[in-house]
Amino acid sequence: METILALTRDDRHPVASYHISAGRRQAGRGLILLASLGFAAIFLLQFLRAIGETDIGFANWRPVLYAYVIWSIALIAGQVMIRGERGQPAVFLLPALLFTIAMVIFPTFFGLYIAFTDWNLSSLTGRHFNGLDNLRALFADSYFWNAIVNMAYYVLAVLVQYAIAFALALLLNAEIRGRKFFRVVFLMPFMLSPVAVSWMIGKSILEYRFGPVASFARELGWDIPAFFASPWIARASIMAMDAWVSIPFIMILLLAGLQALPGEVLEAAKVDGATGWQSFWKITFPLMLPVSLTAVVLRIIFELKLADIVINVTAGGPGGATDTVSSFIYREYRDRSNVGYGTMLAEFYLVIIIIFVSLLLTLASRWMRRVT
Amino acid sequence: MTAVAPVAARRKDDAARRARYVSGRVVIYGALIFWAFISLFPIYWTVTTSFKVAVDVTQGHLIPWIDYTPSWKGWRSLGLSPDTIFQTSTVRDEFMQRFENSVLASVGASLVAVIIGSLAGYGLSRFEYKFGPWRNKDISFFFLSQLILPPVVLAMPFLALYKELALLDSIVGLLLIYTLTVLPIVIWIMRDQFGSIPRELEEAALIDGCSIWTAFLRIVLPVALPGMVAAFILSVVLCWNEYFFAALLTSSDAKTLPVMVASQTGSQGINWWSMAALSTAAIAPLAIIGIFLERYIVKGLTAGSVK
Numbered sequence: 002m003e004t005i006l007a008l009t010r011d012d013r014h015p016v017a018s019y020h021i022s023a024g025r026r027q028a029g030r031g032l033i034l035l036a037s038l039g040f041a042a043i044f045l046l047q048f049l050r051a052i053g054e055t056d057i058g059f060a061n062w063r064p065v066l067y068a069y070v071i072w073s074i075a076l077i078a079g080q081v082m083i084r085g086e087r088g089q090p091a092v093f094l095l096p097a098l099l100f101t102i103a104m105v106i107f108p109t110f111f112g113l114y115i116a117f118t119d120w121n122l123s124s125l126t127g128r129h130f131n132g133l134d135n136l137r138a139l140f141a142d143s144y145f146w147n148a149i150v151n152m153a154y155y156v157l158a159v160l161v162q163y164a165i166a167f168a169l170a171l172l173l174n175a176e177i178r179g180r181k182f183f184r185v186v187f188l189m190p191f192m193l194s195p196v197a198v199s200w201m202i203g204k205s206i207l208e209y210r211f212g213p214v215a216s217f218a219r220e221l222g223w224d225i226p227a228f229f230a231s232p233w234i235a236r237a238s239i240m241a242m243d244a245w246v247s248i249p250f251i252m253i254l255l256l257a258g259l260q261a262l263p264g265e266v267l268e269a270a271k272v273d274g275a276t277g278w279q280s281f282w283k284i285t286f287p288l289m290l291p292v293s294l295t296a297v298v299l300r301i302i303f304e305l306k307l308a309d310i311v312i313n314v315t316a317g318g319p320g321g322a323t324d325t326v327s328s329f330i331y332r333e334y335r336d337r338s339n340v341g342y343g344t345m346l347a348e349f350y351l352v353i354i355i356i357f358v359s360l361l362l363t364l365a366s367r368w369m370r371r372v373t
Numbered sequence: 374m375t376a377v378a379p380v381a382a383r384r385k386d387d388a389a390r391r392a393r394y395v396s397g398r399v400v401i402y403g404a405l406i407f408w409a410f411i412s413l414f415p416i417y418w419t420v421t422t423s424f425k426v427a428v429d430v431t432q433g434h435l436i437p438w439i440d441y442t443p444s445w446k447g448w449r450s451l452g453l454s455p456d457t458i459f460q461t462s463t464v465r466d467e468f469m470q471r472f473e474n475s476v477l478a479s480v481g482a483s484l485v486a487v488i489i490g491s492l493a494g495y496g497l498s499r500f501e502y503k504f505g506p507w508r509n510k511d512i513s514f515f516f517l518s519q520l521i522l523p524p525v526v527l528a529m530p531f532l533a534l535y536k537e538l539a540l541l542d543s544i545v546g547l548l549l550i551y552t553l554t555v556l557p558i559v560i561w562i563m564r565d566q567f568g569s570i571p572r573e574l575e576e577a578a579l580i581d582g583c584s585i586w587t588a589f590l591r592i593v594l595p596v597a598l599p600g601m602v603a604a605f606i607l608s609v610v611l612c613w614n615e616y617f618f619a620a621l622l623t624s625s626d627a628k629t630l631p632v633m634v635a636s637q638t639g640s641q642g643i644n645w646w647s648m649a650a651l652s653t654a655a656i657a658p659l660a661i662i663g664i665f666l667e668r669y670i671v672k673g674l675t676a677g678s679v680k
Contacts (some may be wrong), residue, residue, distance in 0.1 A: 061537060061538060061539040062538050063538050065538075082487065084430070086584075086585070089584075089586070090496055090499075090502065090585075092492070093492045093493060093495055093496030093500070094500075094512070096489040096491070096492060096493070097492065097526065098512070100489060100552070100553070101515075101519060101556060102518065104553045105519060107530075107534070108527050108530035108531055108534060109530070111533065111534065112526060112527070112530040115530065115533065118466045142596060147606055155622065169656070172401060172404055172408075175401055177401060177402070183405050183409060184671075185663065185664055186409045186412050186413060187408060187409070188667060188670065188671070189412050189413065189663055190412055191663075192378075192610060192656075192659040192663040192670075193416075193614070193656045193659060193660075194613065194614035194616070194634070194653075194655060194656060194659070195616065196569050196631040196634050197419075197652045197656050198415070199635075199638065200634060200638050200652050201415045201418065201419045201652055203650075204638055205418070205419075205422065205648070206414075206415060211430055211433055213644075225425050245554050253670075253674045253675060254674065254675060257671070287459040302521055305523060306523045306524060308524070308617055309616045309617065309631075312620075312635075313616075313638060326523075326525070327524065327617070328480075330525045330528075331469065331525065331528075331617070331620075331621075334528065334529065334621065335620075340529050340532075340533075343525075343529060344529045346525075347523070347528070347529070350523065350525065351523065354521060358521055362410055
């Protein structure tokens with residue numbers, strides 16, 4: 002059991018030499034063993050009850066959760082008992098690690114199982130294994146592929162967000178008065194809940210009868226300012242709202258990057274007579290590439306989860322033009338109670354995301370190495 | 374060369390430079406004010422709309438006291454206007470309960486995440502772990518990779534899991550999943566924070582005979598406090614705004630503010646004043662955090678990304 006978290010000794014930490022008695026080691030091992038056995042027993046009992054083999058056990062699985070918590074504590078305490086000071090570092094890492102593993106590993110595997118069933122909450126027959134039916138349905142589902150294509154548009158929109166955010170970061174980095182005021186104001190949209198933003202902007206400011214933007218558009222000569230009726234305009238409106246919320250995030254990262262730039266280089270360029278435009282493209286922009294890349298990649302990862310605004314403003318409409326994968330799956334769960342199929346879509350999407358993001362990271366790091 | 378240039382030409386040169394300087398300033402401040410307007414107008418609109426009545430909405434009035442008289446109608450429908458706030462009413466209780474749920478879930482999850490995330494961040498920045506073939510770098514990457522997981526992947530398994538664990542529609546269930554979603558960010562920030570603290574600080578204490586824990590709690594933590602505050606505040610913001618899990622995993626008892634806002638958006642015609650009041654109340658705590666604790670949010674967001 003003590004190999005669970007073998008620790009190479011860190012020489013930079015002078016740990017007092019410290020003798021651990023054999024009895025203490027035994028006790029530590031015993032504790033872990035006991036806790037493991039107890040946890041396994043409770044799990045087994047509950048499992049037997051769930052499949053109808055036995056009547057004893059608990060009304061729900063909550064005791065298994067408590068057993069896991071106790072097992073975790075015993076595991077951590079055991080590390081310290083067995084290895085003394087050298088077991089201490091495990092105490093730092095294990096809580097977060099055990100928590101994440103419990104919260105992610107189990108749902109992921111359980112999700113894989115659900116994905117291959119025909120589980121529908123509204124059907125009376127419960128769930129049955131149905132092999133590759135869900136996968137076959139997925140490949141034939143034009144709404145899902147439509148949502149995937151929309152995600153490509155939304156991800157491309159991140160580049161526009163980046164351009165605006167860069168401009169704002171440059172503005173805030175210029176010699177201006179009230180920099181702090183403008184920084185707070187520009188950050189404000191990031192603080193607001195996307196759901197509230199959905200109402201504030203999507204459902205009232207852009208509302209076609211009384212919304213101020215609609216009235217303004219009418220003044221300008223657009224007779225029927227409907228922001229969510231035709232596919233491209235609706236998509237653009239959603240992108241604008243999403244940009245409003247997320248530009249501050251990119252802006253803050255870029256601003257920090259700008260402030261960390263070596264001032265002498267820009268001074269030297271100025272002395273040499275470079276115009277602002279030249280020194281931006283020749284010096285600032287290349288120096289900002291690493292930060293830019295971090296900001297854009299992070300933003301793309303978050304963009305792939307886009308759902309709240311779409312769910313609350315258009316529910317994917319008109320005709321699926323604004324649908325994101327997340328909002329589509331959300332409706333699959335909520336409106337059609339199609340748990341098995343929805344989970345298959347989600348797992349499939351996860352695979353696409355993992356491939357896409359690792360590709361993105363590889364390309365980004367390769368490109369960075371070539372540029373620098 | 375300039376010394377022999379005619380005075381008139383030099384003056385002209387100065388004037389041109391000054392004109393360029395002034396026009397540059399005008400452009401910069403114009404752009405700043407334009408974007409400040411874009412950032413603030415929706416908030417201004419929501420706050421002012423919460424004091425309107427039907428006729429002000431349909432006629433598109435914009436400025437209180439000048440083109441319409443503010444009214445407490447919207448706030449009264451939430452039970453939060455000055456004359457109703459001290460009376461018990463179902464609408465007020467409903468709002469207060471949602472508000473409380475949001476506070477409990479976001480503050481609770483952020484606390485848990487900051488505690489276990491700080492421990493892990495410290496461990497990863499100071500000790501060398503070996504976990505099978507995994508080293509520190511791989512463990513950090515494992516934590517960080519959780520960021521990629523879209524909520525939809527976890528949603529259904531959690532719904533089934535929580536049903537079995539009797540955690541559905543409970544604050545504890547929500548708190549656990551929020552902890553999971555912010556933990557990678559907290560670990561990222563804290564690892565960066567501890568990494569910037571020189572090791573000599575604890576080494577001196579360890580040589581003096583302190584244990585690892587005393588050194589961590591007494592000496593390192595106080596220095597790392599700004600990072601912890603930043604991680605905590607950023608987590609609160611993210612959890613407070615979370616909608617997806619709350620919408621799927623709660624139904625009545627544990628519903629949070631975003632779910633309440635979302636459930637009301639579809640159910641009215643132009644009952645804008647009460648929606649605006651609700652939205653204002655939902656965003657107010659974060660707007661206040663944004664104004665007073667802005668530097669912590671900036672610190673949290675930029676941790677580790679700019680070197």
